[in-house]
Amino acid sequence: MMTSGGPRHLLAERTSREAGGTRTVLIVPLGALEQHGPHLPLDTDTRIATAVALAAADALRVQGHDVVTAPAIAYGASGEHEGFAGTVSIGTEVLERLLVEYGRSASGWAGRVVFVNGHGGNVQAARAAVDRLEYEGRSAGWVPCAPREGEAGLPAADAHAGRIETSLLLHLAPELVRHELAEPGDTRPLRDVLPELREAGVAGVSPNGVLGDPTGATAAEGESLFDAIVRAVVARIAGKDA
Numbered sequence: 001m002m003t004s005g006g007p008r009h010l011l012a013e014r015t016s017r018e019a020g021g022t023r024t025v026l027i028v029p030l031g032a033l034e035q036h037g038p039h040l041p042l043d044t045d046t047r048i049a050t051a052v053a054l055a056a057a058d059a060l061r062v063q064g065h066d067v068v069t070a071p072a073i074a075y076g077a078s079g080e081h082e083g084f085a086g087t088v089s090i091g092t093e094v095l096e097r098l099l100v101e102y103g104r105s106a107s108g109w110a111g112r113v114v115f116v117n118g119h120g121g122n123v124q125a126a127r128a129a130v131d132r133l134e135y136e137g138r139s140a141g142w143v144p145c146a147p148r149e150g151e152a153g154l155p156a157a158d159a160h161a162g163r164i165e166t167s168l169l170l171h172l173a174p175e176l177v178r179h180e181l182a183e184p185g186d187t188r189p190l191r192d193v194l195p196e197l198r199e200a201g202v203a204g205v206s207p208n209g210v211l212g213d214p215t216g217a218t219a220a221e222g223e224s225l226f227d228a229i230v231r232a233v234v235a236r237i238a239g240k241d242a
Contacts, residue, residue, distance in 0.1 A: 009057055011070045019109055023066045025237065026110040028102070029053040030126065030142075032076035032119040035084035035202075037161035037210040039182040040169055042086045046074045048165070049118030051172050051226070052145045056116065056233040063238060068110070073098070076122040083203040092125045099129035103140045112139040114237055120159075143236045147228035159190040160202065162212020164225065171222030182217070185210025 011019065011026065020026065031046025041047070050072045057067045078089035090098070103113045113133070117126050126142040133140035158164050162185070169177050185206035186193055196205045203209070 009061065009067070009069060011068045014068070020066070020068055020111070021109070022111045024110045025060070025065060025067045025112045025114060026070055026106050027053045027057050027067060027237070028070045028106075028113060028115045029072035030076065030099075030115045030117045030119070030122055031072055031074050032078045032089075032121065033074060034076075034078040034081040034087040034089070034119075035161075035209045036165065037182070037185065037208055037214065039178040039180075039214060040161050040165060041173075041176045043074065044161070044165055044169060045076070045118040046072050047118075047173060048145055048168055049116050052118070052229055052233055053116040055226075055230045056237065059230065059234045060237060063234075065238065066111075070106075073102070073115075076119045077125055078119070078121050080121060080197060080201045081203075081209070083201060084209050089121075092121075095122060096125035096128045096132075099125060100132050103129065103133040103138060104136070107133070107138040107140070112141070114140070115142040116145065116233060117142055118145045141237070143233050145229050146232065147225065148232045148235070158212035159193070160209070160211040161185070162210060162214050163217045163221075164212070166214035166217035167219070167222035168226055169222070170217055170219040171226055174219060182214040183208060183210065184213040184215060187211075187213050 029049035031049045033042050036044040053069050057069045060067045075088060075090045077092040077095050078087055079091060081087040106113045115126055130140045130142050185208050193205055
């Protein structure tokens with residue numbers, strides 16, 4: 001449906017003449033296709049990043065910013081999840097190159113490119129790509145799908161497919177959550193798991209692929225957390241902290 005006062009907010013639905021200009025901020029959801037335990041879909045990270053990007057874009061447009069949301073980059077660096085069916089990882093090196101080339105191309109018509117990242121394994125590539133684009137004189141940034149520190153009470157031992165992601169999916173796409181299959185995995189804090197994780201991957205520390213405990217997740221908690229994430233992303237992009 002065409003919105004009043006101008007073209008659609010989705011890049012894919014615009015024409016070339018409507019795509020953008022020097023004031024346009026292009027928001028690009030960045031996700032992954034990887035296992036999320038026995039109860040969450042493989043596109044969990046991409047689904048969260050896309051929802052956050054769309055909600056943030058709506059809020060930024062209300063503030064008067066010229067914002068367009070691109071289709072998601074749905075593959076990421078997920079090597080730690082190899083060994084679980086459905087995981088498709090393109091690795092850090094390839095992802096970094098992809099983001100650099102994406103930014104170079106989009107900067108030809110958009111004033112700024114911001115990647116909204118939903119997967120922790122993508123951070124190294126996102127940082128390096130943005131540093132490269134900025135070094136080349138292009139306006140680029142990235143922002144995590146995370147609330148500002150202290151704004152939301154988050155479980156310390158909840159790194160993957162636990163209470164946080166399960167609550168978010170119960171809010172965003174409850175029909176895709178296999179709640180009856182949700183079960184705890186390795187519930188140690190991530191700092192305690194990391195040495196083994198780097199050595200053996202997720203499968204080596206958690207046979208079910210879960211780092212945390214999803215059993216207490218609720219849609220209400222997911223809604224509250226989602227709102228906090230969107231507020232943080234909006235603040236970072238509007239303040240050019242991304």
